[in-house]
Amino acid sequence: MNIFEEALQKKSVFKNRDLVTPHYMPDKLPFRENQIKQMTNVLALALKGSKPDNIFIYGRTGTGKTVTTKFVLNQLNEFASKTNAKIVTTYINCRNHPTKYKVLLKCCSQYYPEHNFIGYSAGFVYEKVVSYVEKNECFAIIASDEIDTVKDLDDLIYALTRSNDEISKGGISIIGISNNVLFKDRLDARTKSSLCQQELVFPPYNAYELKEILKQRVELAFNENAVQESAINLAAAIAAKESGDARTAVMLLLRAGEIADQKGLSVVTDKEVEEARKKVEEEIILNMISTLPIQEQLVLLAITKLSLNKRGINKLTGMQEENVLYSGEVYEEYCRIARSLKENVVSARWYREYIHELETYGLIVTTASGAGQRGQTTFIKLGYEAQKIYSSLSKILQAENI
DNA sequence: CCTCCACAGGAAGCGCAGGAGT
C-alpha cells in the first residue's frame, strides 16, 4: 500500500482539524458581546456620514482582540457594500509594518491595487492616502494590530489625525491594538488623547468562559464524543490558571487530539491533555526564545547554565533556595560563553538592558537584593523550568550554527 | 561616622546602515 494512502486511511479524532488551529476565525465570539457592541456603536457613525472616534484596544495575548476587530470590520464591510456606504477598512499587523512609512504604504497598496508605491517618498505616500479619501469622500478605518511596535508612532498618529482637517468629506479613523498595558502611558500626551478617544479593554477569559469557548470548538472540529468533558475542563483550567489565554487553550486541544491520533485512540482524555500541556509550554518557550536577538539568547543561556549547575544558597538564612543568581556572576558567565563562542561581548550597562528585556518577556524574574546582601544587586531567577529553556536554547543555537 | 562594595540606571556620544533630499 502506498504510504500516503495509509496515512489518509488512518482514523482520526478530528472532523476538521483546521478549526482548532489559531488561524481559524470563528463566526461566533462568546463573552465579547460588550466589546463588539461598543466598537459597533463607534464605527456606526461612519454609516451616518460622520467620522468615528479613534479606538484604542488593549488586553493580553489570546483575549480575542484581533479576532473581534476583524469580525467587526468584516460585518461593517458586508453591511457597507449592501447599502453602498463609502467605507474602506484596512487591517495591518504593525509587526510586519513597523514604521509610519510602511503603514501608509500598506494603505496605499489597498487603495490603489494597480499601483506599486514602493520607493516613493514618505510625503508622497501620505498625500496619496489623503487624496484617496478626499476624492472618494469615504471613511477609512485603519486597524493597526500590535501598534506598539511602530517606531515613529507619534508621527503616524499626528499625521493621520491632522489629515482630517484637510479632508472636507469623509475621514480617517484609527483602531490601535496593543497587548502591552504600560504602552499607553509611554505615549506623548497629544498622541494619547487622540488615539484613546475611545478605549476598549479585553480582560483575560476565566475558566468558565474558556470552557464554553472550547466546547464550541470541539463541536466543530472533533468527531462526536471524541473529547471527554473532563478533558475540556482540564484544558480550560490549565489555560485559565496560566494566562486566561484562549489561544493556548485551543492549542492544548489541538495537540491533545494529535497525541490521541498518534496513539490510535478514538477519544481524547485528561491524560492526553496533560501530555499536550508539556508540549504546548515548550512550544511557547521555544517561540519566545527564537525571536530574541542572539545576545539576549546568550544571556539567557548563561542564566540557565548557572541555575542548572549551581546550588542557590541564600546567604542570609543559609538555606538551600531555588536557583537564585546574582547579577554580577551572570554577567561574568555570559562573558565567558560569548567569548568561547566567538561572539562579541556587550558592556555591563547594555547587559542590564537585556536583563530587563528578558524580564518583560517573563523568561526571568528579578528581585532587588534586600538585607543580608553586601551592597546592591539584583537576584535573577528563571521564569520557567531551567531544563526546558536549556533544551529550547540548544536547539535554536544549534540551528544558528553557534 | 565614613568608606567601600556591587550594583542600577541616566546622559552623552559614537559608528554604522539605510533612507531622504538634491
Place this chain on the structure above:
DNA sequence: ACTCCTGCGCTTCCTGTGGAGG
C-alpha cells in the same frame, strides 16, 4: 549618483543607593 540626515545598537562615563565593614 551624490551627500546629508536620522535612528539604532552600543559604549563610556557618571551619579545614586543602601548595607557591610572598619
